[in-house]
Amino acid sequence: MARVVFENVYKRFDEVTAVNDLNLDIEDAEFLVLVGPSGCGKTTALRMLAGLEEISDGSIYIGDRRVNDVPPRDRDIAMVFQNYALYPHMSVYDNMAFALKLRRINKGEIDRRVKEAAEILGITPYLKRRPKALSGGQRQRVALGRAIVREPAAFLMDEPLSNLDAKLRVQTRAEIQKLHRRLGVTTIYVTHDQVEALTMGDRIAVMRDGVLQQFDTPQNLYDNPSNMFVAGFIGSPSMNFMQARVDTDGEALYVADDNGLRLRVPRDHERQVAQMRGNPIIFGIRPEDIELQDFAEPDWRDNVVESRVEVLEPLGSEIQLHASAATHTNGVGQLVAEEQDENETRTTDIFVARVDPRARVRTGDIVPLAFNMTHMHIFDTQTQEAIV
């Protein structure tokens, strides 16, 4: 049980600054998810906490203790590795007992802890087997078990689900959450998967290029992303970003572009948007906030854009509709540009809408799409910081 604190932490490799002034205050028993695209520094941050990487600058605290110079074995942490890192020559039992044996804990106690952990994880029948004789999911549990028996102050998990197939991943995700609730141990969990982050984290720290972008609860991240990167990273399909400007007709404010988009800014956002009047902005809206007019909520119907359907992706529960404003002339060719680099958040002329599966639309149709402007986002073109 412990609080974990990163205080102005830096990690520099020769030329590269992998972690840049990281500040995190993780509460006791909290489940913190570090998320970001590959190379964002999340794993490096975790490895510094584990003691596998030296800290270039700043301090890391576990409990009240500054651990910068404490060797890994004395940090009272347990880690679950991406590839499990089980000892191939030891049985499941010995894998789990290894750390305890090194600590000279007496045999009876070791046996009790290993068996209890095995029971929790449902791997009791495999205790005598070698890791090689286990499936991926079972190995994953053994890796978890090895961490649990330690009864550490904090669990560190480095993409522990990335080697499991999709179904097992969802299942194990739930089990890790259950385990966390049961054991109440501070957990720092690294992933590149925003779904994992949203579903598991009490709080999420989004990182990019070594810099912490936002540190908040899942819902706040989703509702109020602090910049374009977080807005684009959290949520699937990603938020739509369009080049636009703020117009006014003297009475109300509008988000408008040259392709025929003209959407009214709701009253409660006017004050923030007003300052951008006449300036280019980036308009952001999530796919779930665009719907065919017929199926849209009544208050969405004030903001309708005639759009051409470029691509249809029926998913059963919904249809993902790639569309462009009808007056816009560029065709499907534009879609290629939409392929997004993980690190790059770009604007496009094509936007995605998640519409009702009952909709009867075909590629090439011109359809009225309603925008839920209450959930609009506006970003600064230069800084990419959120204005609304």
Add this chain to the structure above:
Amino acid sequence: MSQQIVEPKRSTLLRTRSGGKRTTTQEQAKTRLAWLFLLPTLAIVAFVAIWPLVQTVYQSFTDARLASGDEPRFIGLENYRLLLQDRDFLNSILVTVQFTLITVVFEFALGLLIALVINSNFKGRGLMRTAMLVPWAIPTVVSAQMWKWMYNDTFGVINDFLVDKVGILSRPIAFIAERNTSIPAIAAVDIWKTTPFVALLLLAGLQVIPGDVYEAATIDGANKLQQFLRITLPLLRPAILVTLIFRTLDSLRVFDVFYVMFGNRQNTQTMAIYNQQNIVEFSDLGYGSAISVAIFLIIGIFVVAYVTFLKVEEV
């Protein structure tokens, strides 16, 4: 979970049962094809290995002479009876085993040390890996001759160093001539030459061990020594076994170094040299064959011992 694993098995079972007949004929055809592919190899092995072996065993029961017109006579176990009383042969076993023990122990210890060093990350590691193979690349005949000069009591650089430069010795030692120093001296040559090879074999074994296992062990609280003893050594066992078998067999059959440095000198003959002498110089093919069979058996004993003591479990 368990259901997910059981189910595919059941379906495979069903499939085999329903299409049972075809599977068997298919499998038979596959087996036949496999044998067909193996046949050339088997023929060659039979021709170059099994046949000569059988021939040798047969000849060891005769009084056959090399390049002789006389028909060899079958003399039963006579050659073996003589062999057991042959002091020169027993001495050659002693020499060979002595040489083997010294070289294998040192080559393994030094090779492992070098492999561990090279396996750690440092600049110029690739260059080091290549450079260390130089002794291994020099033909033994050349390096043996080189060392022979270095050991020379009058002109040798080693005596010069020990007597004149450092002054540990009061007078030069004829390393090669004296029985007590000659075996360690020649072992040193082999160690110098072969340690890099051992290091390379072990390095290959080390590189297969995934790095995250060590990180896990670090966090689990194992210090470097514990990591070496409880992770590295057990995981290296297959590579160690292969290395030891290779090196022991090579050492037991050693010929070239001894031949260049000591010639046929009786008190430092190895088994292979004694064998060669009997067959080629004395033309005693029957007796020589018996020696060959004896060597074969001695080597066999070592291999069986290794495989038993270093049992390699499936990892």
